[in-house]
Amino acid sequence: MKLWLEKQRYLIDYTLASLARRKARNLGLLLVYTLLVFMLASVTLYTHALRQEAARVLASSPEVIVQRMVAGRHDLIPPGYMEKIGRIRGVQKMEGRLWGYYYDTVTRANYTFMVPAVSVPANNEIIVGPALERSRGLARNNGVTFRSYSGKLHSFVIAEVLPQASELVSADLVLMSEENFRAFFDYPVGHYTDIALSVANPQEVRNVALKLAAALPDARPILRDEVLRTYASIFDWREGIVLALLSAAILAFGILAWEKASGLSAEEKREIGILKAIGWETGDVIKMKFWEGLLVSLTAFLVGFVAAYVHVFHFAAALFEPVLKGWAVLYPRFQLSPHIDGVQVATLFFFTVVPYAAAVLVPIWKAAITDPDTVMRG
Amino acid sequence: MIKLQGIRKAFNQGRDNEYWALNGIDLHVEANKVTALRGPSGSGKTTLLTIVGCLARPTVGRVSLMGEDISGLPERFLTEIRRRRFGFIFQQFNLIKGLSALDNIILPGYPTGRPRHELLARADELLAGLKLGHRREAKVEWLSGGEQQRVAICRALINDPELLIADEPTANLDSHLAREFMAILRDLAAQGRTILLTSHDPLVVDSAVVHRVVDMRDGKLQGGR
Amino acid sequence: MIFQPAIIALLLASALCVLGLAASAPFAFEVMRRWDIRSGSERQLQLERRTYLFSTLLTLVLGLQLAAVLLFVFNAEKMSGMFVGAMCAVGTLNVNAFGFPALNAKIAVFFLAAMWLAINHVDSRAHDYPLVRIKYGLLLLMAPLLAASAWIELQYFLGLKADVITSCCGSLFSEGSPTLAAEASAMAPLPAMWLFYGSLGAAIALAAWHGLGGGRSRVAGYALATASATAFVATIAGILSFVSLYIYEHPHHHCPFCILKPEYGYQGYWLYVPLFFATAAGLAAGAVQPFARIASLREIVPGFSRRLAAIAASGFALTAGIATLMIWQSRLMLLAQA
Numbered sequence: 056m057k058l059w060l061e062k063q064r065y066l067i068d069y070t071l072a073s074l075a076r077r078k079a080r081n082l083g084l085l086l087v088y089t090l091l092v093f094m095l096a097s098v099t100l101y102t103h104a105l106r107q108e109a110a111r112v113l114a115s116s117p118e119v120i121v122q123r124m125v126a127g128r129h130d131l132i133p134p135g136y137m138e139k140i141g142r143i144r145g146v147q148k149m150e151g152r153l154w155g156y157y158y159d160t161v162t163r164a165n166y167t168f169m170v171p172a173v174s175v176p177a178n179n180e181i182i183v184g185p186a187l188e189r190s191r192g193l194a195r196n197n198g199v200t201f202r203s204y205s206g207k208l209h210s211f212v213i214a215e216v217l218p219q220a221s222e223l224v225s226a227d228l229v230l231m232s233e234e235n236f237r238a239f240f241d242y243p244v245g246h247y248t249d250i251a252l253s254v255a256n257p258q259e260v261r262n263v264a265l266k267l268a269a270a271l272p273d274a275r276p277i278l279r280d281e282v283l284r285t286y287a288s289i290f291d292w293r294e295g296i297v298l299a300l301l302s303a304a305i306l307a308f309g310i311l312a313w314e315k316a317s318g319l320s321a322e323e324k325r326e327i328g329i330l331k332a333i334g335w336e337t338g339d340v341i342k343m344k345f346w347e348g349l350l351v352s353l354t355a356f357l358v359g360f361v362a363a364y365v366h367v368f369h370f371a372a373a374l375f376e377p378v379l380k381g382w383a384v385l386y387p388r389f390q391l392s393p394h395i396d397g398v399q400v401a402t403l404f405f406f407t408v409v410p411y412a413a414a415v416l417v418p419i420w421k422a423a424i425t426d427p428d429t430v431m432r433g
Numbered sequence: 434m435i436k437l438q439g440i441r442k443a444f445n446q447g448r449d450n451e452y453w454a455l456n457g458i459d460l461h462v463e464a465n466k467v468t469a470l471r472g473p474s475g476s477g478k479t480t481l482l483t484i485v486g487c488l489a490r491p492t493v494g495r496v497s498l499m500g501e502d503i504s505g506l507p508e509r510f511l512t513e514i515r516r517r518r519f520g521f522i523f524q525q526f527n528l529i530k531g532l533s534a535l536d537n538i539i540l541p542g543y544p545t546g547r548p549r550h551e552l553l554a555r556a557d558e559l560l561a562g563l564k565l566g567h568r569r570e571a572k573v574e575w576l577s578g579g580e581q582q583r584v585a586i587c588r589a590l591i592n593d594p595e596l597l598i599a600d601e602p603t604a605n606l607d608s609h610l611a612r613e614f615m616a617i618l619r620d621l622a623a624q625g626r627t628i629l630l631t632s633h634d635p636l637v638v639d640s641a642v643v644h645r646v647v648d649m650r651d652g653k654l655q656g657g658r
Numbered sequence: 659m660i661f662q663p664a665i666i667a668l669l670l671a672s673a674l675c676v677l678g679l680a681a682s683a684p685f686a687f688e689v690m691r692r693w694d695i696r697s698g699s700e701r702q703l704q705l706e707r708r709t710y711l712f713s714t715l716l717t718l719v720l721g722l723q724l725a726a727v728l729l730f731v732f733n734a735e736k737m738s739g740m741f742v743g744a745m746c747a748v749g750t751l752n753v754n755a756f757g758f759p760a761l762n763a764k765i766a767v768f769f770l771a772a773m774w775l776a777i778n779h780v781d782s783r784a785h786d787y788p789l790v791r792i793k794y795g796l797l798l799l800m801a802p803l804l805a806a807s808a809w810i811e812l813q814y815f816l817g818l819k820a821d822v823i824t825s826c827c828g829s830l831f832s833e834g835s836p837t838l839a840a841e842a843s844a845m846a847p848l849p850a851m852w853l854f855y856g857s858l859g860a861a862i863a864l865a866a867w868h869g870l871g872g873g874r875s876r877v878a879g880y881a882l883a884t885a886s887a888t889a890f891v892a893t894i895a896g897i898l899s900f901v902s903l904y905i906y907e908h909p910h911h912h913c914p915f916c917i918l919k920p921e922y923g924y925q926g927y928w929l930y931v932p933l934f935f936a937t938a939a940g941l942a943a944g945a946v947q948p949f950a951r952i953a954s955l956r957e958i959v960p961g962f963s964r965r966l967a968a969i970a971a972s973g974f975a976l977t978a979g980i981a982t983l984m985i986w987q988s989r990l991m992l993l994a995q996a
Contacts, residue, residue: 333589
């Protein structure tokens, strides 16, 4: 065992010295390798962070949301509708929600106007999200005026700006009181946008939804788990598509690795011949080359991954944002919360190191079986 | 020490350019003696050397080392024998550029897994013996021809082999250095090592250090002295 | 099929393994027909050199299989959120009939590759390579198994559709369910404990017997292999039946995968890694025994087998010790009344 360890140490020593002697040659491959890891890692880190973000947003949302459908379209909840639901067992809390979209002609962006369930702002005061703060250059206690769809002007005072923590959802929010909301949109009294239900026992959610659908045929219950699942699938699918597109890059990299590994320089061939002549075994040469591959892979993996981490979490994935995020253009900047996941790293490893290992296997073997007597035949 | 019986060696077997480099060699390399193979280029001396040195296997024939038949051994075991029992000094020295003299010398010790301090101590001892201690850290490409050959000799001796194989050892040396090499060879022979070399340099084959000269031509032995 | 990176990666790895073995098949035939160790011909030399490529390839396949088993379970765990009713890997694997077979096939291929490499190891130490033909014959037998494993995996992934209601570990492992895994957990803790410690003890004892005898007793070698396989199954059953309960500190949560989760401090790895290595070593010790009488292997097989026995013994002992430690540290009292 000790002998074995010592031997591996020698092989690593040798391969390190050998790599150092051929810096220029190895640097090219290392660069491409690192770039590949960087691209793939950026994609996975980014989508995973988005998934986390979505999960975090939904964690605080109600288990079930009920919308009313008219002719297959989302319609307002009429008065008296909620009373019909009240009798379902397992429902802990139920409340009508008021929210809507407003297109601001000044910044040419959509805002979400909403009446929060708790900590409702006082009349004529609003709480805004960070995107609004930036795009309109607003701060606390500033006044702001919106022209409603009916043409009337409404003025508000900004009471507070929401924190940046989860900007993905809060960016475009404008929170206001119920009275203001109904006045601004001319919302009919007693009507609501949708209904939020809290269900304490997660096992009951499905039953509640089934009962709702039976009691109110025109209702569409939306389960939080389903939304979460759908988000997860969509992100997975997007990530998969991007990786599939990048598979061309992986293939190209494999070919490059193959080519680099089989196109040994005359000098390198001579060295392997010498090693074999002075008593290195074919297996020793293969192991030496294996360590070389491992060192190159680890370096590329580490550097590429760290670079991707910086790219995604400090530069907001500037290179991939348009492809992967793609829902609204409103969020000009948002910081994702850093998160690394074991499965993702393992998957990334399969996508980069395994193709490399497969590509260099045969060339390494070919180099290792050099005739030991070549050096004598000059 | 080494007995060769009916050795034949073919290259490009079964193809149009098939060529038999050795054509029935019977030879006994005696222990603790210096044997030289002499012959024009293309006579098969180097090929014979590769077979004796376990670098290659004969196509036909038997090789036995200290009574043990090794001609049918797979490469893996030939390598083991080569590593343990043979030291090689090549015509072109064949040192690895970019590595220091010391690193070159301990290379054959790597596959054995011997602890590094042991290898280094042995290498220093060998370098000192050949008056090269001051050049131990020098990269081999900065060394003179004579120094390079002495480094190569040290490398051949690092695993303490019983047999030394030298292919045209003086071909790249001037007469002064060649004489120096013969002096080293005499010392090595005096230590009881068996030495087999090829040469057509009179300075070598006519030297008193060499106990036996075997002449070769067209892949066959032709007597000698 | 769910288009997902980890799934693509797993399929890619399987495809690579199958392609690698398929590419080596013609060579295997050539070896079986043309191999002649006495010949000094260039063709024989080429054949010999090819063997290096294939042992390297098989080592790669073995490593990939091990990594793939881990990624497979990991990913099943992660995907559990996508299926209604699935709360952990068990639920995901139960989405269709190919889930558990795919996992089992992967594990089987891993053990087979380990046994092949053991045979390869002793063979390449013997001066006349006595097992070359057998080895490559076995490789040819293994290729279809590997392909089958890849096919099952593909079927599993193709059959995955998010939103299928599946039985998660909560219901699957509840008493009375007729599946195999349920039977293991339905076993009362006490007999399961006897089986767990009994089989591990037997495997350790046999490994010690084999090892202390210098690896010379062939009977002990075969017995060790059998005991290793039994211990593997019994340990998994034991983990299902009681070890997991102690880890979760919950009397009804029988699940072999949740212990791999970060919530439980990745404790599962401490159990599974020694178990897999020990089982592989024990099986390998059995795999080399049929060749112990071949002249050139007479000195090689016992030494190697002894080392394998040592690995098996320490691996099984580690598994048992760690499980005991986990039980001892748990606040759950399963056998209070017993």
